[in-house]
Amino acid sequence: MTDNERVELNELISALVDERASDTERARLGEMLAASEEARRFYVRSMAMSASLFERAGEMQSERPEPKSVIAFPAWSRWIAPLAAAAAVMFGIWIARSFLGPNQPGTAEEQPESVAHLSGSKDCKWIGAALASGDDLARGRRLELESGFAEITFDSGAQITLTGPATLDLRSAWEAELQRGTLRANVPPSAVGFRVVNAAVEVVDLGTEFSMTAEEGGVAEVFVLKGAVEVQPRDQGGASSGQPRSVLREKQARRFAKTGASDVRDRDKKFQRFTAKIVVERMAHPLNYTRWSFDEGAGDIAAAVSNGVTNSKIHLGKNSHGDSQWTEGRFGGALKFSGQSAVQTKLSGAAARGTRSIAAWVRLPADPTLSGAQPFLALPLNHPPQSWAEFSWNSLPGEGVLGALRMQTRQGAAIGTTSLRDGKWHHVAAIFSTPAKKANKQHTKLYVDGRLESFSLKPGAHRGPGGMPASLAGTLWLGGQPGSSTGVMMALDELLLVDRPLSSPEIRHLMQTNQIISAESLAGN
Structure with a gap:
């Protein structure tokens, strides 16, 4: 969306809530919501936040003045109770579908073994088994920190710094439960909707930094350092209390207990303590990579660089359509496919031994035909042996969002939630891991535009053959089904293969800067 479109959307939502929107304005709002996922997210977020602000207005009038909010919405003079209730329901649906995704598995077997990792630490003393920077953290794990500071990075991109003594339960890539102690959460836009819960309150992040303290007796305090959070008090049994x-917002704080919500004592002093910078130590994890920038701009060879050494050249061959195979990319040049047969190259070095992460920029035509949904990339993974992956856009609405990123393996398919069929550049990434106790299983995570969209493989009605196709043995295919005489219509830029799983911050930084970075380079990012 452009700035002008965002302003127009904001004005249309304001007119709708004020009950002054004309039929033309309502139709225009419907068009914008149907055409843009960003518009739909803004609409639901605006309605949900405004509903919460309305419900809390009377309570806020009886409290001492709070610092002026940095979140400004139109001055809506009238409100309707059903609209507030609908907004709350829509907000719940939005969180569940947009951020957990329609592919959220329903059984523990399908859930990913790892949902986060220990990305940094300082003077940590653990209760139980010690942890080291880089260790994967499984869903359902309880972290008990006796003293020191531990930084946990979730696969969703949310990052929590835990201050000991503290106890934290990892529920998923999108949720943690603070049993006791203090944490500070930094949540990028790609992880909006991340939740921290405890016996007294549920906190849903709306794009912010916040701190939270919890006492074992069921008391919690929430401090918003930047942005905003939505809070829901809980009853003595840990369920939603029924309170609105x-x-x-920024610089606001609340205390939650069994007796209800109240002001925080010594709030300014606590804010000063929570805003102090915590420097943790991070371990650099080396990586081996193969990367095609597609910046040649001419000729019929695209060369790759592997850790600074040029190799794995792709011979493009003759273009039977007579048009250029090169186009303007997201960064520099890009490779364009116009329906000709797929091209291939033998993988070498780390890429030949097995890929654990893949990332690229892709641009598909707006609303391509369903017949154009064949794979645009296929390669062997070798973890576990004879495993492989094909990437395309999803043409099966019964299995997921039409046009979303689809990754097919012999075990099933993982499908994202964002349609790629809009003629725009999208950053896509896939992470592959093998559970320590299940060598023949494979866990996959898909990221689109820096956001985690899928973390499960579902069998579905369409899946690959039991063994790796012979045409994929040690070979990367681009632009169509391996061996097919016809291919896809699309553009591809900055293709990267890595021999270890990339973290969410690494993926986000790669997307934003086009730079491959080490773990220590992420300090403070």
Whole structure:
């Protein structure tokens, strides 16, 4: 969306809530919501936050003045109770579908073994088995920190710094439960909707930094350092208390207990403590990579660089359509496929031994035909042996969002939630891991535009053959089904293969800067 479109959308939402929107304005709002996922997210977020602000207005009038909010919405003079209730319901649906994704598995067997990793630490003393920077953290794991500081990075991109003594339960890539102690959460836009819960309150992040303290007796305090959070008090049994949700904004804080919500004592002193910078130590994890930038711009060879050494050249061959195979990319040049047969190259070095992460920029035509949904990339993974992956856009609405990123393996398919069929560049990434106790299983995570969209493989009605196709043995295919005489219509840029799983911050940084970075380079990012 452009800035002008965002302004127009904001004005249309304001007119709708004020009950002054004309039929033309309502139709225009419907068009914008149907055409843009960003518009739909903004609409639901605006309605949900405004509903919370309305419900809390009376309570706020009786409290001492709070610092002025940095979140400004139109001055809506009237409100309707059903609209507030609908907004709350829509907000729940939005969180569940947009951020957990329609592919959220329903059984523990399908859930990923790892949902986060220990990305940094300082003077940590653990209760139980010690942890080291880089260790994967499984869903359902309890972390008990006796002293020191531990930085946990979730696969969703959310990052928590835990201050000991503290106890934290990892529920998923999108949720943690603070049993006791203090944490500070930094949540990028790609992880909006991340939740921290405990016996007294549920905190849903709306794009912010916040701190939270929890006492074992069922008392919690929430401090918003930047942005905003939505809070829902809980009853003595840990369920939603029935009290309305409310929004806390920058420099606001609340205390939650069994007796209800109240102001925080010594708030300014606590804010000063929570805003102090915590420097943790990070371990650099070396990586081997193969990368095609597609910046040649001419000729019929695209060369790759592997850790600074040129190799794995792709011979493009003759273009039977007579048009250029090169086009303007997301960074520099890009490779364009116009329906000709797929091209291939033998993998060497780390890429030949097995790929654990793959990332690229892709641009598909707006609304391509369903017949154009054949794979645009296929390669062997070798973890586990004879495993492989094909990437395309999803043409089966019964299995997921039409046009979303689809990754097919012999075990099933993983499908994202963002349609790629819009003629725009999208950054896509896939992470592959093999559970320590299940060598023949494979866990996959898909990221689109820096956001985690899928973390499960589902069998579905369409899956690959039991063994790796002979044409994929040690070979990378681009632009169509391996061996097919016809291919896809698309553009591809900055293709990267890595021999270890990339973290969410690494993927986000790669997307934003086009730079391959080490773990220590992420300090403070």
